[in-house]
Amino acid sequence: MSPPALTIVLPAYNEEARLGSALDELFGYLHRRGHFGRDGRPGAEELPLSIDVLVVDDGSADHTADIVRARAEFAVGELHLLSVPHGGKGSAVRAGMLAAAGDVIVFADADMATPPDELVLVMEALRTADAAYGSRIQADGSDMRTTQPAWRRALGKSFHLLASWWVVGPVDDTQCGFKGFHREVARDIFARQKITSIVFDVEVIYLVRRLGYRGVVVPIHWGDRRGSRMRPGFLLGLRVAWDLFRVPLLHRGLRPAKDVGDLRRG
Ligand SMILES: Nc1nc2c(ncn2[C@@H]2O[C@H](COP(=O)(O)OP(=O)(O)O)[C@@H](O)[C@H]2O)c(=O)[nH]1
Ligand SMILES: [Mg+2]
Numbered sequence: 001m002s003p004p005a006l007t008i009v010l011p012a013y014n015e016e017a018r019l020g021s022a023l024d025e026l027f028g029y030l031h032r033r034g035h036f037g038r039d040g041r042p043g044a045e046e047l048p049l050s051i052d053v054l055v056v057d058d059g060s061a062d063h064t065a066d067i068v069r070a071r072a073e074f075a076v077g078e079l080h081l082l083s084v085p086h087g088g089k090g091s092a093v094r095a096g097m098l099a100a101a102g103d104v105i106v107f108a109d110a111d112m113a114t115p116p117d118e119l120v121l122v123m124e125a126l127r128t129a130d131a132a133y134g135s136r137i138q139a140d141g142s143d144m145r146t147t148q149p150a151w152r153r154a155l156g157k158s159f160h161l162l163a164s165w166w167v168v169g170p171v172d173d174t175q176c177g178f179k180g181f182h183r184e185v186a187r188d189i190f191a192r193q194k195i196t197s198i199v200f201d202v203e204v205i206y207l208v209r210r211l212g213y214r215g216v217v218v219p220i221h222w223g224d225r226r227g228s229r230m231r232p233g234f235l236l237g238l239r240v241a242w243d244l245f246r247v248p249l250l251h252r253g254l255r256p257a258k259d260v261g262d263l264r265r266g
Contacts, residue, residue: 007051008054014061018227020071023067025112054082055081058088088197094200098190103182104180109177114222125218126180135217159175189207
């Protein structure tokens with residue numbers, strides 16, 4: 001069997017309340033548009049026919065894995081579960097990106113905060129780019145995060161200032177959990193990625209830039225979903241600050257791997 005053209009990686013931690021409906025939304029969208037091609041229907045032009053979904057259960061203590069298993073029975077070959085010991089979003093995404101079989105691999109939030117039809121935009125961007133980052137800042141400067149509580153936006157702003165200044169340089173939105181990569185690029189980036197906290201998004205953009213890949217920003221729609229797993233507090237703040245500080249130090253002296261010389265470079 002040839003590898004799926006697109007693998008969607010969903011990191012999930014204690015997502016029993018949100019994952020079921022999110023998977024139904026995703027599979028409903030993909031089946032409606034005939035992307036699995038089981039019955040010979042042609043797929044929509046913008047997305048490949050062959051798509052699979054890989055949920056990475058990050059050592060959840062709830063029924064997250066059962067929800068995936070129950071649905072996988074009906075979606076043979078299309079839905080996979082990878083269970084890893086709890087390690088944080090960064091380590092779960094890394095495990096998924098390294099295990100995914102697709103020619104193109106996109107990771108997305110397990111609550112479908114980014115509607116599945118935005119996949120088309122990422123695939124389109126990846127025609128010419130090595131990596132595509134969803135951004136909740138729109139072309140006209142408006143921000144999809146206005147639905148977030150004010151305290152969350154204030155924290156996000158400080159985080160972003162620090163991340164831009166110390167680590168990645170100007171980026172509209174580092175933290176959007178919707179990013180896509182060609183498989184070889186994903187393997188190269190995520191084999192090097194070390195940060196296990198939410199700062200991993202910043203590290204990934206940093207690696208794309210340091211390794212000379214072409215990253216493209218894709219403004220996407222985004223809807224805040226209730227039941228966020230984020231538990232901001234003093235300890236998380238310290239961890240985030242420490243991880244931001246470490247990113248450039250962790251990758252001191254980084255050189256592109258020799259065997260990736262034939263990948264497309266921007
Ligand atoms: N693997 C893993 N994923 C997490 C963790 N915390 C959050 N996530 C995932 O990150 C994504 C976004 O989480 P969410 O709680 O909606 O964050 P928010 O949208 O930023 O408030 C979802 O896929 C979550 O399951 C964690 O500790 N480990
Ligand atoms: Mg969310």
